[in-house]
Amino acid sequence: MSTLLTLLDALDDRPQAGELRERTYQALGDAVVDVGCGSGRAVGELAARGIRALGVDADPAMVEVAAGRWPAGEFRVADATALPLDDGSVTGYRADKVLHVVSEPGLAIAEGRRVLAPGGRAVLTGQDWDTVVIDSDDPVRTRSIVHTRADGMPHPRIARRYRNLLLDNGFTDVTVEVHTLVWTDAGALPVLANLGGDGAWLAEQDIRAREDRLFVAVPMFLAAGTRAG
Template sequence: MSTLLTLLDALDDRPQAVALRELSYRNLGDTVVDVGCGGGRAVGELAARGVRAIDADPAMVSAAAARWPDGEFHVADAAALPLPDGSVTGYRADKVLHVLPDPALAVAEARRVLPPGGRAVLTGQDWDTIVIDSDDPVRTRRIVHTRADGMPHPRIARWYRNLLLDNGFTDVTVEVHTLVWTDAAVLPVLADLGGDGAWLAEQTARAAADRLFVAVPIFLAAGTNSGGSR
């Protein structure tokens, strides 16, 4: 758990990530469900707006609640939220759909808990599009693709728009924002990605020499519940 929180913090602490979270909060209204709360940062930032946070991992919810005591946290299945129909004004799912058994069910559930005109926001990375400068591009490409192929839905971010459209959302928009590292803060992320030995040593040396470069495109898709028949 501590390793996962460290990795999430490495992502969420970047100035670009802070700005991206603010974009994801736009027009969500005053009652928001944040599905897959992670370390709870977004819930803490949105607590004054009546946020409810849902996560299928009890240990993660426990850690998030300890970090952000002003937030409201619950354990639930993203495809079966413990909320009445149309009970929240906004729905947010950040860096979570790629690990769900069936992301489409989660997006259908988003529509159920939103009223007509409610807004859903999906954010996350496409795990095949991570960019890492390296003296060994072949091994780097293998590391990135191997990690992606080990996930249930590593390329789900490129499907966000269609997922929203297929589940009755309208006015769907998609933006891409890139998180960039040129310092050692990203080394835990690279180690977790699957790099070790000479490859990770090279990245560590690059960081020490101010020659490291890692870029992670983050996709942000949003749509409005059309209110039509399900």
């Protein structure tokens, strides 16, 4: 879990990631469930604005971290397909960087529709793991690292299906945006290590970071829709 937490912090600390979170908070209303809440940052930021925010995560250790970091928020251990909420009890549903590891993403979105009140807003964000862009002296090795990491996940390309997932579950006014996170410094190294890079390949990226020649870009997809009445 510590490796995952380091990766989440590396992602969430980027100014561009903060801007993206702000975008996801728009029009969520006054009662929000954050599915796959991770370290709890979104729940903490929403709670600070007076919004009733519940963060759920399948990992008890992550929920413990979130509760320790953001005591103003509420956190529960729960699966994305079985939320501890009544029908129509929230005005906003947020799933950030989680659907690629959910066993049945379609059921998770159906569960999101269940807990949303009519007119409520669902927001899905995450990366398509095949579209990570890395400048490297060894493009063949880089391509292999990216695709091997993607192939080890249950749903590495789920982000390109966000729009259809929402439409399939009866959401209306569905929109899709792309926001790209860019690293040109050592902050990218935890991300690169998580991809599976090691040895000479990761050493090259470390040198690039020290010489101000590193470039990593991760397109983040944001889809949103309204729960029809």
